[in-house]
Amino acid sequence: MNxxxxxxxxxxxxxxxxxxxxxxxxxxxxxxxxxxxxxxxxDLFELNKNGYGTAIFSFKKKNRVYSLICFANELDENERSxxxxxxxxxxxxxxxxxxxxxxxxxxxxxxxxxxEIGRLSYKELTLSRANKSVRVFNHVVESLSNGVQPNxxxxxxxxxLYRTTxxxxxxxxxxxxxxRIKNREEIYGxxxxxxxxxxxxxxxxxxxxxxxxxxxxxxxxxxxxxxxCKSLGIGNSTGLGMAPFIVNHPTLLNNWIYAREASLKQIxxxxxxxxxxxxxxxxxxxxxxxxxxxxxxxSEYQIKKIKSLLRDLNKFILFLDNEFDFNQEYxxxxxxxxxxxxxxxxxxxxxxxxxxxxxxxxxSPFIKKMSSEEDKYFNIxxxxxxxxxxxxxxxxxxxxxxxxxxxxxxxxxxxxxSKNKEEPRLANRxxxxxxxxxxxxxxxxDIKKLYETLSIYKDSSTIAxxxxxxxxxxxxxxxxFIAEKFPYSEIQDNTIGKEIVPIDMLRLKLSFFGALKFDxxxxxxxxxxxxxxxxxxxxxxxxxxxWVYS
Amino acid sequence: MKSLSEIDTVSKRSSKAAGYSWGIAEEIGKNIRLLxxxxxxxxxxxxxxxxxxxxxxxxxxxxxxxxxxxxxxxYCPVITGVNFLDQIKTLEALSxxxxxxxxxxxxxxxxxxxASEIVGKRILLKLDEYEFLLNFNNNINSNFSKKxxxxxxxxxxxxxxxxxxxFNDQEWRELYKLSExxxxxxxxxxxxSGAGAGLTDND
Numbered sequence: 001m002n003x004x005x006x007x008x009x010x011x012x013x014x015x016x017x018x019x020x021x022x023x024x025x026x027x028x029x030x031x032x033x034x035x036x037x038x039x040x041x042x043d044l045f046e047l048n049k050n051g052y053g054t055a056i057f058s059f060k061k062k063n064r065v066y067s068l069i070c071f072a073n074e075l076d077e078n079e080r081s082x083x084x085x086x087x088x089x090x091x092x093x094x095x096x097x098x099x100x101x102x103x104x105x106x107x108x109x110x111x112x113x114x115x116e117i118g119r120l121s122y123k124e125l126t127l128s129r130a131n132k133s134v135r136v137f138n139h140v141v142e143s144l145s146n147g148v149q150p151n152x153x154x155x156x157x158x159x160x161l162y163r164t165t166x167x168x169x170x171x172x173x174x175x176x177x178x179x180r181i182k183n184r185e186e187i188y189g190x191x192x193x194x195x196x197x198x199x200x201x202x203x204x205x206x207x208x209x210x211x212x213x214x215x216x217x218x219x220x221x222x223x224x225x226x227x228x229c230k231s232l233g234i235g236n237s238t239g240l241g242m243a244p245f246i247v248n249h250p251t252l253l254n255n256w257i258y259a260r261e262a263s264l265k266q267i268x269x270x271x272x273x274x275x276x277x278x279x280x281x282x283x284x285x286x287x288x289x290x291x292x293x294x295x296x297x298x299s300e301y302q303i304k305k306i307k308s309l310l311r312d313l314n315k316f317i318l319f320l321d322n323e324f325d326f327n328q329e330y331x332x333x334x335x336x337x338x339x340x341x342x343x344x345x346x347x348x349x350x351x352x353x354x355x356x357x358x359x360x361x362x363x364s365p366f367i368k369k370m371s372s373e374e375d376k377y378f379n380i381x382x383x384x385x386x387x388x389x390x391x392x393x394x395x396x397x398x399x400x401x402x403x404x405x406x407x408x409x410x411x412x413x414x415x416x417x418s419k420n421k422e423e424p425r426l427a428n429r430x431x432x433x434x435x436x437x438x439x440x441x442x443x444x445x446d447i448k449k450l451y452e453t454l455s456i457y458k459d460s461s462t463i464a465x466x467x468x469x470x471x472x473x474x475x476x477x478x479x480x481f482i483a484e485k486f487p488y489s490e491i492q493d494n495t496i497g498k499e500i501v502p503i504d505m506l507r508l509k510l511s512f513f514g515a516l517k518f519d520x521x522x523x524x525x526x527x528x529x530x531x532x533x534x535x536x537x538x539x540x541x542x543x544x545x546x547w548v549y550s
Numbered sequence: 551m552k553s554l555s556e557i558d559t560v561s562k563r564s565s566k567a568a569g570y571s572w573g574i575a576e577e578i579g580k581n582i583r584l585l586x587x588x589x590x591x592x593x594x595x596x597x598x599x600x601x602x603x604x605x606x607x608x609x610x611x612x613x614x615x616x617x618x619x620x621x622x623x624x625y626c627p628v629i630t631g632v633n634f635l636d637q638i639k640t641l642e643a644l645s646x647x648x649x650x651x652x653x654x655x656x657x658x659x660x661x662x663x664x665a666s667e668i669v670g671k672r673i674l675l676k677l678d679e680y681e682f683l684l685n686f687n688n689n690i691n692s693n694f695s696k697k698x699x700x701x702x703x704x705x706x707x708x709x710x711x712x713x714x715x716x717f718n719d720q721e722w723r724e725l726y727k728l729s730e731x732x733x734x735x736x737x738x739x740x741x742x743s744g745a746g747a748g749l750t751d752n753d
Contacts, residue, residue, distance in 0.1 A: 121551065171555025179554070378580060379668065382636040417563075440572035464636040468612040471632070474573020 001330055003268040005261050005487070009399055012257070012492040018504025019305075019345040022548065023353035024363045025259050025370070026514030028530055029548070031195035032540065034186055035059055040537035042207065043099075047072060049215035051208045054105065057200045057537075064186070066125070066193070067096040068200035069105065071113055072208065080131050089115070089129035091162065091204070095197045097125050097176065115166070116422075120174040126197045127175060130162040130205075133235065137161050137209060140224065144213035147220040155232060157296055159517065159529040161205040163235025167194045188368040190252065191513065202234045202531050226536060233532030236515070239525035243505040244415060244424045247441050247491065250479060251372040254486035256512050259366035260352070261488065266362045267355050268333035277358035278326040280546070284357045286317060287549035288350075291516060299520040301501070305346050312339075312347035357546060377485070380478050386466055387459035389480060393451045396483045396490065400444040401451055403494055412498035415441040426502055426524065444494045446476040516548070552593075558583045561596055568600040570628065577632055581660035588663075588690050590656060591697045598699045599627070599654040606653055614641060617648050624653040624702060631661030634708075638665040647708040652677075655703035662708060663687045672711040677703035 010016060022029070038059040047053035055070040072091045079088045092113040096104065104123065111118035115129050136158045143150040169191070171177040187193060206229045214221045246253050292310055297303060316339060328334065332355055339351045356363050393401065405411050414435040418425050429435045440446070450473045457466055467474055483490050494500065503520050510518065515528035533550065535543035544550055562579030566572055578596070585592030607623040611630045614637055618625070630652060634641065641647060652658050655677045666673040667687035675682040677700065683691040715722070736744060 122553070171553030174551060174553055174556070177554045375580070378576075379664065380636070383639040464633075464640070467636055468633055471574050471629075472571040474571055475576060476573075478573060478576070 003265050008487045009492050014493040014504040016345050017508040019349040020511035021350050021353045022514045024356045027191045028195045028514035030189050030367045031192050036540045051212040065099050069094050070204045090132045092129045094124045095126040122176045124175050125193045126169040128164050128167040130164040140209050141213045145217040145221045147222050149225050159532050160233050160235040165237050169194050189370050198234050233529040236528050241423045242509050243502050250482050250489035251374050254489035255370050255372050257488035259370050263363045271329050273331045280358040284549045285354045295517045297519040302520050308344050309346045312343040377482050382464035384463050386457045386461045390454050392480050392484045397447050405445050409498040413496045415439040440475050442496045450476045554583050584660045595656045616644050619650045624651045627654045627658035631658045635661045635665050642669050649706040652703050652706050674709040676707045
C-alpha cells in the first residue's frame with residue numbers, strides 16, 4: 001500500500017506546527033546517539049569555595065576533541081535577569097574546537113562572559129550563558145551540605161538548576177562559520193554542537209552544586225544522587241529571536257519536516273507490525289503520560305492544550321487497550337487515520353512522535369539528511385517563464401492566495417529587528433512606529449502581491465524580464481522556486497495576521513531540538529527544559545534510547 | 551576576524567538600508583561573502599559605495615546588450631550585475647559584452663563569477679587594466695592584488711570563454727603514453743581469463 005506524504009497545506013499550518021512534540025528525530029536525542037561512543041572527560045575544574053572559576057569538559061574520539069569551557073562568575077542578585085536586556089550572567093560558556101591552550105583560556109575568559117559584545121574566533125563553535133534557578137540551586141546546596149538529598153518534588157516542579165537564555169552558533173560574534181566544520185560526519189544533523197554545549201553545561205551544573213556543598217560542609221556533605229541528576233535538565237528561556245529562523249531557512253525547514261513526514265509515511269505503510277514494535281509504541285505512549293502530568297505552566301493557552309492532550313491521550317489509550325487489534329494489516333495507518341479523525345492536532349502530532357519510537361531503522365537514515373546546503377538553491381532560474389511561476393504559486397500557495405490583505409486584520413503586525421539587541425520583534429503595524437523597516441517575513445502577503453503582479457505579464461515572458469522590473473519581489477520569487485522543489489519549506493499561514501500566535505513558530509523549532517514541558521510566559525516567549533531524564537555522560541556508552549519516557 | 555556569516559548579514563542589511571529591495575540585498579550579502587572568500591576587498595568597496603551612492607549619478611541597466619553606454623552617468627554595479635546574472639542564458643550567445651563606466655566594478659564582479667558557474671564556462675572580465683579569469687565560481691585568477699577601492703571602471707569587457715583544453719594534442723599524447731606504463735601487457739592466458747567475459751561473443 002502506498003500512503004501519500006501528508007499534505008503540506010495541512011502540516012505547515014502554524015497551529016499544526018505549534019502542536020509538534022519531541023521525537024526520535026529531535027536533535028538532542030540524535031546528538032546523544034552520535035556521541036555515545038566518545039570519551040567524556042572533565043579536564044579542568046578550578047572553582048573557588050563558592051563555585052566561581054573555570055572548568056573544562058570534553059568529548060574525544062580519535063584525534064577529534066570538543067571542549068566546553070565554563071566561566072562561573074559572582075553575580076549580584078539585582079543583576080540576574082533572563083531577559084534579553086541582561087548584560088551579566090551567573091555562567092558563560094563556549095564550545096572550543098580542540099584542546100584550548102592557556103592563551104586561549106585567558107583570551108576567552110575576557111570575551112565569553114561579555115557574550116554579544118565579546119569577540120570569538122574561528123576556534124570557537126558555540127557560545128552560551130546561563131543563570132541559576134536560585135531557589136533550586138540554594139536548596140540543593142543546603143540539602144547536600146547537610147548530608148541529605150534535596151526535595152524531589154521541588155526539583156521535579158522546576159526541572160533544572162540552571163537555565164540558558166541564548167545559545168549561539170554558525171558564525172555569530174566571530175564564531176566558526178559552518179563551512180569550516182560541515183564535512184565532519186559526527187555533526188551531520190542540525191544544531192549538534194549547540195546540543196553538545198547544553199548537554200555539557202548540564203554536567204557542569206551538577207559538578208558545581210556538589211563542589212559548593214562540599215566546601216560548605218566538608219565533613220557532612222554528600223553528592224547529588226545520580227538518579228536525581230538524571231531527572232534534571234537545563235532550562236531555557238526563548239523569545240522571538242527563534243521565530244524568523246524557520247522562515248529564513250526554507251530548505252532546512254523542509255528537511256526537518258520531510259524527515260518526520262517520510263518516516264511517518266513508511267511506518268503507516270508497514271503491513272504487519274511485529275509485537276515487539278507495537279508493544280514498544282504502547283509502552284512509550286503510556287509512560288509518556290507522566291511527562292504530561294508533570295508539565296507545569298501558568299499559561300492559560302498551554303493549560304488548555306495540555307488538558308486537551310491528556311484527555312485525548314487517555315481516550316486513545318483506552319481505545320488501544322480495548323478495541324484496537326495490532327494483528328490487522330497496516331495497523332499504524334489505521335491508528336493515524338483514527339487519531340486524525342477523532343482528536344485535536346496536539347494529540348495527533350503527539351501520537352505521530354510516538355509512532356516513530358519503535359522504528360530506528362526507518363527514522364535514523366533521515367537524521368543525517370536534516371541539514372541543508374542552502375546556497376545550492378539560492379540562484380533564481382531566470383530563464384523560466386512567467387506561466388511556470390504562476391503555476392507554482394497556484395499549486396503551492398493556493399490557500400495563501402485566498403487571504404485578503406486589504407483587510408486590517410490580515411496586515412496587522414510587522415516583524416522588525418530591535419536596534420538595541422539586534423533581535424527580531426513583532427509589533428502592531430497600526431499602533432507602533434517602524435513598519436517602514438519591516439523585515440521580509442510577511443511571506444504570504446508578498447507571495448500574493450507577486451501573484452497579482454505576474455498577472456499583467458505575458459505567460460511567455462521570462463522571469464529575468466519580470467525581475468528587471470520588479471526587484472521588490474525578488475525575495476519571494478526565489479522562495480517560490482524553492483517551494484517547487486521542497487514541499488515543506490513554507491509556512492502555510494499569514495505570519496503578520498492579527499491572530500498569529502508566535503510561540504507556535506518557537507514550538508516547532510523547539511520540538512525539533514527535543515524540548516519538553518513548553519511553558520509559555522506570554523504569546524511571545526516561553527520556558528522549556530532540555531535533557532531532563534537523559535543519561536549522564538558516564539552512562540552514555542550503554543543507555544536506553546527511550547530515556548525520555550522512563 | 552569577522553565570520554562570513556556576519557559579513558553576509560551586515561552586507562545584506564546595509565544594502566537594504568541604502569535603498570535596495572530585500573531580494574537584491576540578499577544577492578549583495580552572498581556576493582560580498584564571495585569576494586571576501588576570494589580575498590578581494592568586498593566590505594571595503596561596498597562600504598564606500600553605499601556611503602557615496604547618493605552623490606553619484608547612477609543609471610540602472612536593465613536590459614543588457616553587446617555594447618552598453620550610460621547617458622552621462624555611471625552604471626550601478628548592483629543592478630547591472632543582477633541583470634547580467636538573470637540574463638546570462640541569453641547573453642551566453644554573445645562573443646563579447648562591453649560596458650562603459652561601471653561604478654565600483656568589484657561589486658559587479660561576483661555576479662559575473664556566479665554567471666560563470668551557471669553557464670559552466672570560464673569568463674574573462676576586464677576592468678580597465680585589471681583582468682579577472684572567473685573559473686566556474688570556484689576561484690579567480692587576477693592581476694589585481696591590492697586591497698583597494700576601485701570607484702569606477704571606464705572600460706569593462708566580458709568574454710565568455712568556450713570550454714577548450716589549455717594544452718595541445720602533442721602534450722596530451724605524451725602524458726597519456728606515460729600513463730600507459732601503469733598497464734599490464736596481456737598474454738594469451740590473461741586475454742582469455744582477465745576480462746571475465748565468455749570466450750565467444752556469439753552465444
